[in-house]
Amino acid sequence: MVGLISYGAYIPRWRMDLGLAGARGERSITGPDEDSVTMAVAAVMQCLKGVDRSKVDGLFFASASSPYTEKQMSTLIAKAADLREDIMTADFGSSTKGGTTALRLAADAVKAGSARQIIVVASDCRMGEPGSEHERNCGAGAGAVLVGADNVAVSIESSMSVANEIFDVWQRKKDTYLNSWESRFDLAFGYTKSMGEAVGGLMKKDGLTAKDIAKAVFYCPDARTTIGMAQGLGFDPMKQVQDGYMGTIGNTGTASPLLLLAATLDEAKADDNILLAGYGNGSDVIRMKVNKAIEAKGRVSVKAQIQSKLNVSDYFTYLKWNGLVDLKDAKMPYVLTYASAPPTYRERERLYAFHGTKCKQCGAIEFPPQRVCAKCRAKDEFESVTLSDKQGKVFTCMQDPLTGQMEGLINLDGGGRVYCNMADCTMKTVQIDTPVEMSFRKIVLVSWDTMISYTWKAVPLRVNG
Amino acid sequence: MGLKNEVAVIGMGCTKFGELWDKDVKDLVVDACYEAFDDAGIQSTDLDAAWWSTMYSGEMGRSLAYPLKLDYIPVTRVENRCSGGQDAFINACFSVAAGAYETVLVCGAEKLKDSGISAAGIDPTTPYTHRGDIMFVPPGAFAQIAQRYFHHYGIDPKEGKEALAKIAVKNHYHGSLTPKAQFQKAITIEQVLKAPMIAPPLGLFDCCGVSDGCAAAIITTVEKARKMKKDFAVLKGFGFSIGHYQASIEDDWPFIYFEENVRAAQMAYKMAGVTNPRKEIDVAIVHDCFTITELIICEDLGFSEHGKAMEDVHKGTFELKGEVPVNTDGGLKCFGHPVGASGIRMLYEVYNQLMGRAGKRQLDNVKLGLAHGVGGTPIDSSTGAVVILGKPD
Numbered sequence: 001m002v003g004l005i006s007y008g009a010y011i012p013r014w015r016m017d018l019g020l021a022g023a024r025g026e027r028s029i030t031g032p033d034e035d036s037v038t039m040a041v042a043a044v045m046q047c048l049k050g051v052d053r054s055k056v057d058g059l060f061f062a063s064a065s066s067p068y069t070e071k072q073m074s075t076l077i078a079k080a081a082d083l084r085e086d087i088m089t090a091d092f093g094s095s096t097k098g099g100t101t102a103l104r105l106a107a108d109a110v111k112a113g114s115a116r117q118i119i120v121v122a123s124d125c126r127m128g129e130p131g132s133e134h135e136r137n138c139g140a141g142a143g144a145v146l147v148g149a150d151n152v153a154v155s156i157e158s159s160m161s162v163a164n165e166i167f168d169v170w171q172r173k174k175d176t177y178l179n180s181w182e183s184r185f186d187l188a189f190g191y192t193k194s195m196g197e198a199v200g201g202l203m204k205k206d207g208l209t210a211k212d213i214a215k216a217v218f219y220c221p222d223a224r225t226t227i228g229m230a231q232g233l234g235f236d237p238m239k240q241v242q243d244g245y246m247g248t249i250g251n252t253g254t255a256s257p258l259l260l261l262a263a264t265l266d267e268a269k270a271d272d273n274i275l276l277a278g279y280g281n282g283s284d285v286i287r288m289k290v291n292k293a294i295e296a297k298g299r300v301s302v303k304a305q306i307q308s309k310l311n312v313s314d315y316f317t318y319l320k321w322n323g324l325v326d327l328k329d330a331k332m333p334y335v336l337t338y339a340s341a342p343p344t345y346r347e348r349e350r351l352y353a354f355h356g357t358k359c360k361q362c363g364a365i366e367f368p369p370q371r372v373c374a375k376c377r378a379k380d381e382f383e384s385v386t387l388s389d390k391q392g393k394v395f396t397c398m399q400d401p402l403t404g405q406m407e408g409l410i411n412l413d414g415g416g417r418v419y420c421n422m423a424d425c426t427m428k429t430v431q432i433d434t435p436v437e438m439s440f441r442k443i444v445l446v447s448w449d450t451m452i453s454y455t456w457k458a459v460p461l462r463v464n465g
Numbered sequence: 466m467g468l469k470n471e472v473a474v475i476g477m478g479c480t481k482f483g484e485l486w487d488k489d490v491k492d493l494v495v496d497a498c499y500e501a502f503d504d505a506g507i508q509s510t511d512l513d514a515a516w517w518s519t520m521y522s523g524e525m526g527r528s529l530a531y532p533l534k535l536d537y538i539p540v541t542r543v544e545n546r547c548s549g550g551q552d553a554f555i556n557a558c559f560s561v562a563a564g565a566y567e568t569v570l571v572c573g574a575e576k577l578k579d580s581g582i583s584a585a586g587i588d589p590t591t592p593y594t595h596r597g598d599i600m601f602v603p604p605g606a607f608a609q610i611a612q613r614y615f616h617h618y619g620i621d622p623k624e625g626k627e628a629l630a631k632i633a634v635k636n637h638y639h640g641s642l643t644p645k646a647q648f649q650k651a652i653t654i655e656q657v658l659k660a661p662m663i664a665p666p667l668g669l670f671d672c673c674g675v676s677d678g679c680a681a682a683i684i685t686t687v688e689k690a691r692k693m694k695k696d697f698a699v700l701k702g703f704g705f706s707i708g709h710y711q712a713s714i715e716d717d718w719p720f721i722y723f724e725e726n727v728r729a730a731q732m733a734y735k736m737a738g739v740t741n742p743r744k745e746i747d748v749a750i751v752h753d754c755f756t757i758t759e760l761i762i763c764e765d766l767g768f769s770e771h772g773k774a775m776e777d778v779h780k781g782t783f784e785l786k787g788e789v790p791v792n793t794d795g796g797l798k799c800f801g802h803p804v805g806a807s808g809i810r811m812l813y814e815v816y817n818q819l820m821g822r823a824g825k826r827q828l829d830n831v832k833l834g835l836a837h838g839v840g841g842t843p844i845d846s847s848t849g850a851v852v853i854l855g856k857p858d
Contacts, residue, residue, distance in 0.1 A: 417713060
C-alpha cells in the first residue's frame, strides 16, 4: 500500500496587513531572507520530524517561484535536509499544480519499486504587481509529504488528472510579476472547469458522492471561487472543504494543496476519506484514506504557524525585502565577501546539511567542522553530527546597528556552540537564554552576486498551542 | 630569556589623527616618519631595515618604501589586525636584538576614511567560506561581550552603562589635552547616556572614532642609543598571544575576559620583571575600541581583579591622577582607530610620557609604561599584544 508516512508545512512568520495595500485582511510574505527554497527546507524539516531520513530515496521540489531558471533546487533542499546523495531529485516548475503532479509521480515511483520513500515538497512566494489583485491574493508558504509503502498513515486510493491549455495566469522568464487575463474568464474556463472535470471525474470513476468525503482540500485561488466550485460538486463548503486561509495566508500557489492538506491532516481521524486537488493549466486530484493519525513530536501545526506571526511595519519595507526598490544609497558592506562556487561546493555539508564535528577523544561538539579539536587537540578524530534539527539557547546576541541583522552565539542542547546570524527576531524579542532553533535562510553577500547564498540562522522557537 | 634592556627607542613621530580628507596614506607616512627621523637625529638612508604595519592601506613593503624612497633596504609588511602595530614593533626588535640590523624603522598607517563607510574599513574577506557568511560589525561583537559581562557578574544594565560612560568621559577629558587626537572635546556623563544607541549597551560615545593616521618609531641597540642621545626609551618586555576561535567553537567559553590579553600580559610582565602591575605600571595605553573593552582589559592586565574593574572606575583608579592612569592621550576613543597605526600611536604616548613630553597630561615620575592592543573580535578570538617601555637602567 502506497501513501503518506509523514507531512509538514511551513508558513513564514511575516504577514502583510493588506491595509498597507488598500485592502482588508492579511497574507503571509517571505521575510527578507526567505524564498521558495528556504520555505521548502523548513517544510521538509517539519515532515522529517521523527523520521529515519536514511530511507529517503528521492526528493521532488515543486514551485512556480524557484529562484533559478537553470539550477536544480531539489538537490539543494535534499542536502539541507541532510539526505543521502544516491537519490533521485527533480524540480517541477511552471505550474501551480506541480505539487500534486509530483505527488502522483512519487506515488507511482514507490508503487513501481524504484524508490522506497520520496519527499514531495511544494513551495511558492509568487509576486503580484503592487496594487494588483495578485498582490492581495498571493501568500507565501510550503507543504511537504513523505511518500512510501511501509508504515503508511494515509493511503493513496486513486488519482486522476486533466490538462487544460489556457492563458489564465502566466509569467514569462523576464517578468517580475504574475500576468493574468480577466478573472471571470480565468476562473470559469481555467480553475472551475478543470477542478470540476478532475474531481467530478474521479468521484464518478470511484463511484463516490460528496457525502463519502470527510474533507476536500482544494487549491484556493481566492476567497470565493473555491466555495462556488465545491458547491457545484455537491460539497458543503463550511463542513467539508478545508479552509483556504485566504484572509490570513493567501493563495500559496504551488504550495497551496500540500499546505492545506497539512492543515487537514493536523485534525484528521482514522477512516477519513480525503480529496486533494491542485490546479494550474489543468488539475490533479488524489483520493486518500486516513489509516491513523500522523503524530510527530515537535511538528508545529498549521494553526499554530498561522498564529505565530510578525507584521511587516510598512509597505516600503515589503518592497525593499523583495528587491522591488533600487537602494541607490546602499552602503558598502563591512565584510566584503562574495559567493564562490568551489567553497560552496566543498563546504556543502557544513553550509547546507549543517554538519558539525564531534571529537571521538573528548566528545566536544564543534562548529564549523574542525580538523584539530579545540578542547583536546586530537587530530582528525571526528564524526559528523547534524546540527540543523537541534534546539538551543541564546548565549549572547546583538543587532547590527547598520543593517538591523541579528547575530549571536547559540549554545545547542546536547553540546556545541554556533556563531550565526539570527532571523525573525529583534533585541526586544530575544535575550540571553531565549530558546531558539535553526532555520535555513538566504544571505546576501554582495548585491552583484549571481549565486544565491544560503546559511542556517537561529530563530525563536515556534511551538504548538 | 627575553629582550629586556636590549633595544632602545630613539625617535618617534605621529600625525594628527582624524578625517584627513586632504591627505593620502603616503602623505601620512612621510609626515610621521620624518618626525621620527628628526627626533632620532637620523636620515632615511641610515636605516638598515623597516617593518610596516597596515591592514587595508598598502600591499607589500613597497607601500612604505615608495613614499619614503627607502634605499633598497628590507621592508616587511605585517598584518595582524588591530595589533599589527605592536606586532611589527616586536618583530623589528627581534632583528635589532639579534644583531641583524642596527637602525630600524617601524611604521603603522591606515587610511580608513576613503572606504566610504562610517565603520572601520571594508573587511577584505575571502570568498564565501565560514565567517564570510555571518554578517557582523564590530560594535555588535563587542556589545555581546558587554551583555555577557553584565549577565555573568549580575550587574544592573543601567549601573553598568553608567560605569562605561565614566570611561568615555575620562578618555574624552584626556583627549581634550592631546593636540593630535581626533576628538579634543571633554564630554559629560549625561551626554554619553543620552547619545544614540549603537548596539546595546554601547551608545555612540562608547565606540571609538574612525580615523586616518600614521605613527612611526626608530629603534636601535641600547649601546648605540647611548652614543646618540641623552634621553631615550628602552624595551622592557613584550607579550603576544593569539586565540583559536575558542569563543565561538568551545561551548563552555565564558566570554567575560580575553584569554589572549591575560597571556600576553603574563609574558610581558615576566620579561620586564613586573610582579604587581597595578603598582609598577605608571601609564597604560590600552585598546579601548569600545568602553567595555577598556573595562575588561584593565582586569586582563591585572590592574583590577576579574569582575572588579567597575569599582576601580568609580574610584578613579584609571584617571590621570589615579593609581594606574589609562589612556592618558584619550585612547582609541579620541584618536579613532586606523587599524595598522594604532599600536605605534599607543607607543608614541608611552614614549612621550617617559620623555616628559606629554604636555598638559604629563604624569609625574613615569618609569614604566605599557601599550596594549586587541586585534580581531571577542566573538571568536583575537590577538592580545603588550609592549612595555621604560627608562634606561
